[in-house]
Amino acid sequence: MASMSVRDVARHAGVSVGTVSNVLNRPDKVSPATIERVQAAIETLGFVRNDAARQLRAGRSRSIGMIVLDVSNPFFTDVARGAEDRAAEERLTLLLGNSDEDADREKSYLDLFEEQRVHGVLLTPVGDESARLERLLRRGIPTVLVDRQTDDDRFSSVSVDDVAGGYLAVRHLVDTGRRRIAFVGGPGGLKQVADRLAGARKAVAETPGTELEVVETEALTVLQGRHVGEVILARSPEARPDAVFAANDLLAMGVLQALSMLGSARVPEEIALIGYDDIDFASAAVVPLSSVRQPSALIGHTAVDLLVREAAAPDGFTHEHVVFQPELVVRASTAPPLIAVDGTASS
Amino acid sequence: MASMSVRDVARHAGVSVGTVSNVLNRPDKVSPATIERVQAAIETLGFVRNDAARQLRAGRSRSIGMIVLDVSNPFFTDVARGAEDRAAEERLTLLLGNSDEDADREKSYLDLFEEQRVHGVLLTPVGDESARLERLLRRGIPTVLVDRQTDDDRFSSVSVDDVAGGYLAVRHLVDTGRRRIAFVGGPGGLKQVADRLAGARKAVAETPGTELEVVETEALTVLQGRHVGEVILARSPEARPDAVFAANDLLAMGVLQALSMLGSARVPEEIALIGYDDIDFASAAVVPLSSVRQPSALIGHTAVDLLVREAAAPDGFTHEHVVFQPELVVRASTAPPLIAVDGTASS
DNA sequence: CTGCCGCCGTGAATCGTTTCAAAGGCATTC
DNA sequence: GAATGCCTTTGAAACGATTCACGGCGGCAG
Numbered sequence: 018m019a020s021m022s023v024r025d026v027a028r029h030a031g032v033s034v035g036t037v038s039n040v041l042n043r044p045d046k047v048s049p050a051t052i053e054r055v056q057a058a059i060e061t062l063g064f065v066r067n068d069a070a071r072q073l074r075a076g077r078s079r080s081i082g083m084i085v086l087d088v089s090n091p092f093f094t095d096v097a098r099g100a101e102d103r104a105a106e107e108r109l110t111l112l113l114g115n116s117d118e119d120a121d122r123e124k125s126y127l128d129l130f131e132e133q134r135v136h137g138v139l140l141t142p143v144g145d146e147s148a149r150l151e152r153l154l155r156r157g158i159p160t161v162l163v164d165r166q167t168d169d170d171r172f173s174s175v176s177v178d179d180v181a182g183g184y185l186a187v188r189h190l191v192d193t194g195r196r197r198i199a200f201v202g203g204p205g206g207l208k209q210v211a212d213r214l215a216g217a218r219k220a221v222a223e224t225p226g227t228e229l230e231v232v233e234t235e236a237l238t239v240l241q242g243r244h245v246g247e248v249i250l251a252r253s254p255e256a257r258p259d260a261v262f263a264a265n266d267l268l269a270m271g272v273l274q275a276l277s278m279l280g281s282a283r284v285p286e287e288i289a290l291i292g293y294d295d296i297d298f299a300s301a302a303v304v305p306l307s308s309v310r311q312p313s314a315l316i317g318h319t320a321v322d323l324l325v326r327e328a329a330a331p332d333g334f335t336h337e338h339v340v341f342q343p344e345l346v347v348r349a350s351t352a353p354p355l356i357a358v359d360g361t362a363s364s
Numbered sequence: 365m366a367s368m369s370v371r372d373v374a375r376h377a378g379v380s381v382g383t384v385s386n387v388l389n390r391p392d393k394v395s396p397a398t399i400e401r402v403q404a405a406i407e408t409l410g411f412v413r414n415d416a417a418r419q420l421r422a423g424r425s426r427s428i429g430m431i432v433l434d435v436s437n438p439f440f441t442d443v444a445r446g447a448e449d450r451a452a453e454e455r456l457t458l459l460l461g462n463s464d465e466d467a468d469r470e471k472s473y474l475d476l477f478e479e480q481r482v483h484g485v486l487l488t489p490v491g492d493e494s495a496r497l498e499r500l501l502r503r504g505i506p507t508v509l510v511d512r513q514t515d516d517d518r519f520s521s522v523s524v525d526d527v528a529g530g531y532l533a534v535r536h537l538v539d540t541g542r543r544r545i546a547f548v549g550g551p552g553g554l555k556q557v558a559d560r561l562a563g564a565r566k567a568v569a570e571t572p573g574t575e576l577e578v579v580e581t582e583a584l585t586v587l588q589g590r591h592v593g594e595v596i597l598a599r600s601p602e603a604r605p606d607a608v609f610a611a612n613d614l615l616a617m618g619v620l621q622a623l624s625m626l627g628s629a630r631v632p633e634e635i636a637l638i639g640y641d642d643i644d645f646a647s648a649a650v651v652p653l654s655s656v657r658q659p660s661a662l663i664g665h666t667a668v669d670l671l672v673r674e675a676a677a678p679d680g681f682t683h684e685h686v687v688f689q690p691e692l693v694v695r696a697s698t699a700p701p702l703i704a705v706d707g708t709a710s711s
Numbered sequence: 712c713t714g715c716c717g718c719c720g721t722g723a724a725t726c727g728t729t730t731c732a733a734a735g736g737c738a739t740t741c
Numbered sequence: 742g743a744a745t746g747c748c749t750t751t752g753a754a755a756c757g758a759t760t761c762a763c764g765g766c767g768g769c770a771g
Binding site: 020021023024033035037038039042043066067068069070071072073074077 | 756757758759760761
C-alpha cells in the first residue's frame with residue numbers, strides 16, 4: 018500500500034540496496050540465486066521504481082518533448098504517431114504539446130520541457146525560431162526541427178521538399194490539360210505554404226499558356242476552404258479557374274464541399290482539385306481527393322532517430338538535415354475532362 | 365551552460381538555499397529586497413528548476429496520465445483537449461496515451477504512469493476493467509473512468525447517458541416520419557455501442573408501426589461506414605431502410621459518402637441519416653449531419669475536476685459519478701421528406 | 712601454505728529541491 | 742533595560758535510486 022523503496026526490498030530480501038539496484042539495472046553482475054530472491058521480494062512488496070529519483074540521479078529524463086502546430090490536423094497526428102512508435106523502441110516516452118500556432122503556448126511548453134530535463138525536443142516552430150532556439154542551444158538540449166527546413170547548422174532537421182511537392186501538384190494539373198490554376202493557402206508567413214506556392218509558380222512558369230491565381234486564406238482549415246469554394250462559385254463559370262491546388266487537404270476538402278454541395282461546378286469535370294498531405298480523409302472524400310503525400314509516420318520516426326543519435330554524441334556536432342521527397346497521389350478529383358474521339362470535349 | 369542549482373543561485377545572491385526555495389514557492393514569506401536579489405541571480409545564471417528533484421521531494425508528480433481508445437477519433441481528441449485545459453489551470457500536465465483498444469498497450473501505459481507517480485489517471489478502459497484497476501486502487505492512485513459508467517463504487521466516473529442518446533436519435537427519426545430504421549454500429553462488446561442500441565430499441569418499441577434493423581460493424585470507422593452504405597445501396601429501393609442511425613459520426617460519414625457518391629439514394633429525401641458525437645466534421649459534411657452531441661470538452665474538464673478533488677481528499681472516499689445528458693443536433697441529413705399542402709409527397 | 716585473482720555484494724555519497732525547527736534582528740511595550 | 746513578539750533567514754534532513762571504491766571469500770597456481 019504505502020510506497021515501497023529499494024531499501025524495503027533490500028531488507029526483505031536480506032541484501033543491500035546496491036544489490037537491488039544491480040538486479041534492476043545490470044542483472045549480469047548478480048548471481049542467479051540473489052536475483053531470484055530480490056525479485057521475489059519486489060513481487061511480494063509490490064515495489065515500483067520511482068522515476069523521479071532515477072531521473073534526478075541520471076540528470077535527464079527519458080521523455081522527449083514534442084510540439085506541433087495543430088493536433089487536430091491528421092498530418093501532425095500521424096507524425097506524432099510515428100515518433101511515438103520509434104521512441105517506444107528506445108524506451109523513451111513522448112510528451113505531446115500543441116502550440117496551436119501560438120508563440121506563447123510554444124514557449125510555455127518549452128519551459129516545461131526544460132524543467133523536466135527532457136532527453137530532447139522535437140519542434141515544428143511557430144514562426145521565426147531563432148530567439149527561442151538560442152536558449153535550447155545554450156542549455157545543450159538536443160533539438161530536431163520537424164517539417165521545417167533550416168539553413169541553421171546548429172540543429173538537425175527533418176523535412177519534406179515542399180517546393181518539389183508544389184511543383185508535382187501543379188505539373189500534374191497542367192499535364193492533364195488544366196490551364197487556369199488557383200493556388201489556395203495561407204497565411205503566407207508559414208514556410209510550408211510559401212514553398213508549395215513557389216513550386217506551383219515554377220510549374221506554371223515553364224508551361225506557356227497557363228496562369229496562376231493566388232487565393233490567400235487565414236488558416237489551413239476546412240472552414241477556410243469552404244469560404245474559398247463559395248467565392249469561386251460566386252463567379253461566372255468563365256471566370257472560374259479550371260483547377261485548384263490547395264495547400265493542404267483540410268482546405269481542399271472545404272473547397273470540395275462548397276463546390277459539390279452547391280452543385281454548380283462539378284469536380285473534376287469542370288474544376289480539378291488537388292490537396293496536400295494525403296490524410297486518411299482524402300481518400301474517403303465524396304470525390305476521392307488527389308493529393309501530395311508526405312511520409313508522415315516516417316518523418317516522426319526519423320526525427321526521433323536523429324534526436325537519439327544527437328543525444329548520444331559526446332558533443333552535439335552531428336547535425337543532419339534529412340529532406341524527403343513528396344509523392345503524387347492521383348485520385349478521381351483530378352481525372353482529366355473526358356475527350357471524345359473526335360477531339361471535342363464531351364458533356 | 366552547465367546546469368545551475370539552487371545552491372549556485374544562493375551563493376550568487378548571498379543567501380541560503382532555503383531562501384531561494386522560498387522565493388520560488390512562497391514569495392510572500394520573503395522581503396522584497398531579497399526577492400529582487402535572488403531573481404537577478406536566477407536571471408544571470410539562467411537557473412531552471414529541476415522537476416525531478418522537486419517531484420522526488422513531493423512524492424508525486426504534477427502530471428495526469430490519460431489513456432484513450434483512439435486518438436484519431438476527434439471525439440477523444442476533444443475530450444483530451446478539455447482535460448488539458450482544465451489541468452493547465454491547476455498547473456498540471458497531461459500525459460496522453462493511446463491504447464488503440466489494445467489491453468497490452470493500456471497496461472504498459474499504466475505501468476509507466478505508476479513509475480512516474482502521476483497525480484492521477486484518467487482512463488477509458490479497453491474492456492473489462494476490474495483486474496487492472498485493482499492494482500491502481502491498491503497503490504492509492506486516484507483514478508477517474510471516462511466515457512464509461514460503472515457500478516463500481518471505488519472509482520469516480522464521468523460519462524454520458526448513451527441509452528438516452530440512442531433514444532433521442534431514433535425518437536427524432538420516428539417523429540419526422542421515418543418507419544424502417546437501421547442501427548449501424550459495433551463491435552457489440554463496446555458498452556457505448558450496446559447502450560445506444562438499447563436506447564434505439566426503446567424508441568422503436570414505443571411507436572407502433574416502426575421497425576429496427578441492426579447492422580453490426582467491426583469498428584467505428586469511416587471505412588466500415590462506407591461498406592454498410594454500399595450494402596444498403598445494393599438492395600432494391602423498397603428493401604432499404606428509410607433512416608439510418610449510426611453509432612458514431614465516423615460511421616455515419618462513411619454511410620453518407622457511399623450513399624451520395626453512388627448517388628442512387630438521396631440523403632435525406634430517401635434515407636435520413638443521424639450520427640453520434642457531433643464531431644466538427646459532421647457539420648462540414650456534404651450533407652450536414654444530424655447528430656447526438658456529447659459535451660466532449662466538458663467531459664474532459666469534469667474528469668480532471670473529479671480527479672483533483674479526489675487527490676486532495678484525505679482518503680479517497682469521495683467517489684462521484686457524473687452522468688451528462690446528450691443533446692440532439694438537427695441538421696439537413698434528417699430533414700423530413702417534403703410534404704405538399706395537398707398531403708402528397710413532393711418529388 | 713601463501714598469494715593472487717575474480718566474483719559478489721556492500722554502503723556511503725550523490726543528484727537538487729523542499730521543509731521546518733530554530734535562530735537572528737528589530738521594534739514595541741512595560 | 743529587559744521582555745516580548747513578529748518577520749526574515751538559515752541550514753540540515755529528507756525524498757529514493759544509482760554509482761563506485763572497497764572488502765570478503767573461495768579457488769587455483771606456485
